[in-house]
Amino acid sequence: MPKQVTLSEVATRAGVHVATVSRALNPATRSIVNEKTARRVEAAAKELGYVPNIMARSLRTQSTMTVGVIIPDLTNPIFPPMIRGIENYLAPRGYTALLSDSDGKAALERSAVTSLSERRVDGFIIATGLEQHPLLPTLFESGVPVVLANRGAGEVPYPLVTGNDEAGIQAAVSHLKELGHRDVVHVAGPQSFSTSRIRAETMVRACEVAGMRCRVVEATALTADEGEKVTDTLLAEKQNFTAIQASTDLLALGVLRSLRRHGMRCPEEMSVIGFNDMPFAEEFSPGLTTVRVPLEDIGTESARQLMRSLSEGSSSPIVVTLPVSLIVRASTGQAPRAGVSTQP
Amino acid sequence: MPKQVTLSEVATRAGVHVATVSRALNPATRSIVNEKTARRVEAAAKELGYVPNIMARSLRTQSTMTVGVIIPDLTNPIFPPMIRGIENYLAPRGYTALLSDSDGKAALERSAVTSLSERRVDGFIIATGLEQHPLLPTLFESGVPVVLANRGAGEVPYPLVTGNDEAGIQAAVSHLKELGHRDVVHVAGPQSFSTSRIRAETMVRACEVAGMRCRVVEATALTADEGEKVTDTLLAEKQNFTAIQASTDLLALGVLRSLRRHGMRCPEEMSVIGFNDMPFAEEFSPGLTTVRVPLEDIGTESARQLMRSLSEGSSSPIVVTLPVSLIVRASTGQAPRAGVSTQP
DNA sequence: ATGAAAGCGCTAACAG
DNA sequence: CTGTTAGCGCTTTCAT
Numbered sequence: 001m002p003k004q005v006t007l008s009e010v011a012t013r014a015g016v017h018v019a020t021v022s023r024a025l026n027p028a029t030r031s032i033v034n035e036k037t038a039r040r041v042e043a044a045a046k047e048l049g050y051v052p053n054i055m056a057r058s059l060r061t062q063s064t065m066t067v068g069v070i071i072p073d074l075t076n077p078i079f080p081p082m083i084r085g086i087e088n089y090l091a092p093r094g095y096t097a098l099l100s101d102s103d104g105k106a107a108l109e110r111s112a113v114t115s116l117s118e119r120r121v122d123g124f125i126i127a128t129g130l131e132q133h134p135l136l137p138t139l140f141e142s143g144v145p146v147v148l149a150n151r152g153a154g155e156v157p158y159p160l161v162t163g164n165d166e167a168g169i170q171a172a173v174s175h176l177k178e179l180g181h182r183d184v185v186h187v188a189g190p191q192s193f194s195t196s197r198i199r200a201e202t203m204v205r206a207c208e209v210a211g212m213r214c215r216v217v218e219a220t221a222l223t224a225d226e227g228e229k230v231t232d233t234l235l236a237e238k239q240n241f242t243a244i245q246a247s248t249d250l251l252a253l254g255v256l257r258s259l260r261r262h263g264m265r266c267p268e269e270m271s272v273i274g275f276n277d278m279p280f281a282e283e284f285s286p287g288l289t290t291v292r293v294p295l296e297d298i299g300t301e302s303a304r305q306l307m308r309s310l311s312e313g314s315s316s317p318i319v320v321t322l323p324v325s326l327i328v329r330a331s332t333g334q335a336p337r338a339g340v341s342t343q344p
Numbered sequence: 345m346p347k348q349v350t351l352s353e354v355a356t357r358a359g360v361h362v363a364t365v366s367r368a369l370n371p372a373t374r375s376i377v378n379e380k381t382a383r384r385v386e387a388a389a390k391e392l393g394y395v396p397n398i399m400a401r402s403l404r405t406q407s408t409m410t411v412g413v414i415i416p417d418l419t420n421p422i423f424p425p426m427i428r429g430i431e432n433y434l435a436p437r438g439y440t441a442l443l444s445d446s447d448g449k450a451a452l453e454r455s456a457v458t459s460l461s462e463r464r465v466d467g468f469i470i471a472t473g474l475e476q477h478p479l480l481p482t483l484f485e486s487g488v489p490v491v492l493a494n495r496g497a498g499e500v501p502y503p504l505v506t507g508n509d510e511a512g513i514q515a516a517v518s519h520l521k522e523l524g525h526r527d528v529v530h531v532a533g534p535q536s537f538s539t540s541r542i543r544a545e546t547m548v549r550a551c552e553v554a555g556m557r558c559r560v561v562e563a564t565a566l567t568a569d570e571g572e573k574v575t576d577t578l579l580a581e582k583q584n585f586t587a588i589q590a591s592t593d594l595l596a597l598g599v600l601r602s603l604r605r606h607g608m609r610c611p612e613e614m615s616v617i618g619f620n621d622m623p624f625a626e627e628f629s630p631g632l633t634t635v636r637v638p639l640e641d642i643g644t645e646s647a648r649q650l651m652r653s654l655s656e657g658s659s660s661p662i663v664v665t666l667p668v669s670l671i672v673r674a675s676t677g678q679a680p681r682a683g684v685s686t687q688p
Numbered sequence: 689a690t691g692a693a694a695g696c697g698c699t700a701a702c703a704g
Numbered sequence: 705c706t707g708t709t710a711g712c713g714c715t716t717t718c719a720t
Contacts, residue, residue: 003406004464004486006713017691022715029715034689049486054462055399055408056713059696062347064399075424075623083418087445096459099443101431115440118398120348142348142393253627279419283597285629350697361707366699373699378705400697403712 005050014044021045025052058120067306068116069097072104072128076222076250077279078295079127082149085299086125093307095122102128110135117144123306125149145309149302152194157317159309161302163324165195168291169202169245171326172273175289176243177210180335181271183241187230187251188218196222199247199275215241219251227254235262242270242335249274249281249290256284256331267333277327286330294322349394358388365389369396402464411650412460413441416448416472420566420594421623422639423471426493429643430469437651439466446472454479461488467650469493489653493646496538501661503653505646507668509539512635513546513589515670516617519633520587521554524679525615527585530560531574531595537566543591543619559585563595571598579606586614586679593618593625593634600628600675611677621671630674638666 010025011018016037023029024041033041044050058064069086071079087097098121102109109128113135116124123145126136136156139146148160176184186203189196200216207214217234219226227246231254234244246252252274259266266272266286274281277292301320309315354369355362360381367373368385377385388394402408413430415423431441442460446453453472457479460468467489470480480500483490492504520528530547533540544560551558561578563570571590575598578588590596596618603610610616610630618625618634625632645664653659 004713007715008713018713019692019715020690023690026715032689037689049482051458051461053403053464053713055403055464056696057715059397059399059403059698060713060715062696074418074427075421077419077421077623080419080424084445101428114395117395120397120399138393256627279421280624280627283624283629284627285631287629348697351699352697362697363699363708364706367706370699376705381705397697400712401699403697403714404699406712 004053005048006053007050010041010045010048010050013048014041016041025050064120064122065094066096066098066119066121067303068100068113068119068121068124070100070102070109070112070116070124070126070128072102072109074099074101078150078249078276078293081279081295082127082299082302085296085301086303087299088296089300089303089307095307097125104128113139117142123147123310125302125306127151127302145306145315147302147306147309147315149298150195157315159305159315159318159320161298161305161320162195162322163291163293163298164321165198165324166202168275168293168324168326169199170206171324172245172275172291173203173206173210173212175326175328175332176245176271176273177212179243179271179332181212181243182335183213183239184215184243184245185234185239185241186214186216187227187244187246187255188216189222189247189251190220191218193222196247203245213241215239219247219254222248222250224250224254224257227251228258229254231255231258232262235259235264243272243332244270245273245275247275249276249278249288252281252288252290252331253284256286256288260285266331269336271332271335273332282329284331289329289332290327292325292327294324297322348397349392350397351394354385354389354392354394357392358385360385369394408464408466409438410440410442410463410465411647412444412457412463412465412468414444414446414453414456414460414468414470414472416446416453418443418445422494422593422620422637425623425639426471426643426646429640429645430647431643432640433644433647433651439651441469448472457483461486467491467654469646469650471495471646489650489659491646491650491653491659493642494539501659503649503659503662503664505642505649505664506539506666507635507637507642508665509542509668510546512619512637512668512670513543514550515668516589516619516635517547517550517554517556519670519672519676520589520615520617521556523587523615523676525556525587526679527557527583528559528587528589529578529583529585530558531571531588531590531599532560532562533566533591533595534564535562540566540591547589557585559583563591563598566592566594568594568598568601571595572602573598575599575602576606579603579608587616587676588614589617589619591619593620593622593632596625596632596634596675597628600630600632604629610675613680615676615679617676626673628675633673633676634671636669636671638668641666 007018011021023033024038100112102112127149146158188200274290277290281288351362355365367377368382444456446456471493490502532544563574621634621636
């Protein structure tokens with residue numbers, strides 16, 4: 001940390017006391033000080049290249065104006081838009097987001113929370129979806145406000161901001177039904193994620209209601225590779241189904257890859273629907289039919305909820321559900337007549 | 345900032361002086377203190393849920409163990425891998441990356457530097473590529489170490505870590521030549537970016553050497569939309585060319601979209617090559633032939649260079665050029681016989 | 689309108 | 705081995 005200019009150096013330069021400099025440079029107290037002196041102080045500060053030390057200020061004021069944002073994986077394209085939403089809401093309000101990529105690992109996540117706590121963030125936005133999260137109870141006791149984004153996290157009574165998973169799945173099922181599909185598969189994410197579970201359960205129920213058969217297979221991670229792997233074994237079993245709904249676009253991407261490798265045409269022989277409408281879902285081949293989740297809005301709303309907790313000094317386990325919409329692209333089509341797609 | 349447990353509370357609880365607590369809790373000085381006392385202190389700290397205040401520590405030690413990372417756009421998929429590389433290098437060394445998304449706007453970038461300076465980061469990694477960057481000279485004067493990642497930034501003598509643009513373009517041109525292409529177009533990025541300029545210049549030169557005609561058109565931003573727009577006007581002109589090399593995968597994506605809209609088949613009627621091999625470039629339709637830049641390595645190496653500047657207390661304008669490789673996928677193919685792709 | 693002085697939480701000499 | 709003391713850079717009473 002290269003030695004930086006301090007208040008007292010500015011004070012000496014301007015020939016006033018540090019307190020005066022502090023007042024002159026702080027917009028809120030600027031009016032207190034003589035206009036001429038203030039100008040002199042400002043000039044001195046500029047000449048010296050003064051940059052306030054925000055840590056010293058925070059130490060004194062007991063407020064950091066920061067919020068810790070914990071996400072499981074920055075390289076997952078659904079998170080950058082959420083982050084953008086958060087920052088866009090925070091910045092005009094004087095808050096700064098401190099980002100932490102936990103890499104999906106519980107250990108790193110623990111250290112992320114610790115590291116951010118050491119920085120005395122005023123609150124957290126947590127987008128990691130592990131249920132039974134070991135840290136949340138600890139955090140809760142410490143009284144720091146937390147908002148859960150995108151995924152719930154079990155028993156802790158924190159506000160949760162999420163897309164409408166049920167509605168999204170319903171829309172997907174309706175779409176498939178209209179296209180004549182009767183036998184479908186749901187590629188679920190790890191059931192330790194609340195969203196994965198909700199989507200899977202809703203899928204089963206919605207299919208029942210619609211009079212469709214639905215089989216659920218579970219991927220061990222929300223990645224394209226896992227989606228591919230699961231689909232490989234699925235196709236090897238030569239079951240009868242004509243459509244696959246994946247819990248996540250990344251999983252759906254893996255499904256698409258597997259189909260391609262198996263020489264199965266999508267959507268002619270197999271329809272595929274994802275979830276999230278992540279950036280570039282449109283570019284997949286074929287363009288992915290999916291449920292659009294308002295990712296940036298989730299970020300914005302999470303930040304808003306956190307600010308609310310901050311100002312009210314308390315929070316309730318409110319759930320904010322944002323509307324989703326089905327985006328029909330090229331990966332879904334009429335169900336093949338025979339319905340024996342995997343048995344040529 | 346909710347009131348947190350302080351050292352002195354732990355001290356009271358353990359029945360010792362704060363200094364002893366500080367020593368007991370700091371691994372480096374832990375050996376100085378009586379084993380039994382240390383245990384008692386640790387117990388007290390744990391019971392109270394003590395979390396050190398890192399700002400107070402930094403204030404005292406004059407070292408924050410943080411580096412500021414400034415990127416122009418978090419939603420551009422080339423950056424998350426770089427960030428991962430940076431963090432992976434930094435974390436084991438006790439450093440934390442403070443991220444700042446400048447959104448590509450000069451104003452925000454200014455405030456990013458300011459905000460990070462106020463946090464007294466020990467150094468910067470800047471991945472924003474504006475030449476004539478107004479802030480760099482200022483930063484330079486302040487003596488804070490800086491490393492430029494991915495894109496150079498003009499006259500300031502900072503280390504630069506980048507992929508081998510020349511080699512990448514050469515490889516692309518060779519590839520096109522082998523496929524029989526003789527008339528090509530380079531879709532350049534804004535020439536205010538150093539990489540855009542280098543790629544464009546190398547392209548022109550390499551084509552000359554290879555005996556190919558090369559036309560350069562400039563996009564106003566490194567986005568798919570701009571790539572699309574540029575290609576639209578290009579196709580409207582009905583020029584003779586059989587391949588397009590884009591300065592960036594995002595631009596190439598736009599090219600692909602435009603071709604599709606114009607009913608032009610890729611690669612049968614028009615070959616396309618990108619640059620970067622961004623995540624998901626493989627998923628485009630068709631899968632994008634491109635130059636793979638080791639994004640994560642660029643991050644890692646940038647961090648390494650910064651650590652070096654930090655420990656040596658000085659830095660030189662060294663340029664670290666990382667090797668790139670051509671990834672051939674489905675978007676390039678044999679040049680059409682006639683070479684009059686846009687004049688059916 | 690400005691100065692003096694205290695103190696945020698921590699570490700690092702310096703004593704003992 | 706442990707306590708005392710000072711001070712990092714800043715804001716905020718309290719005086720003047």
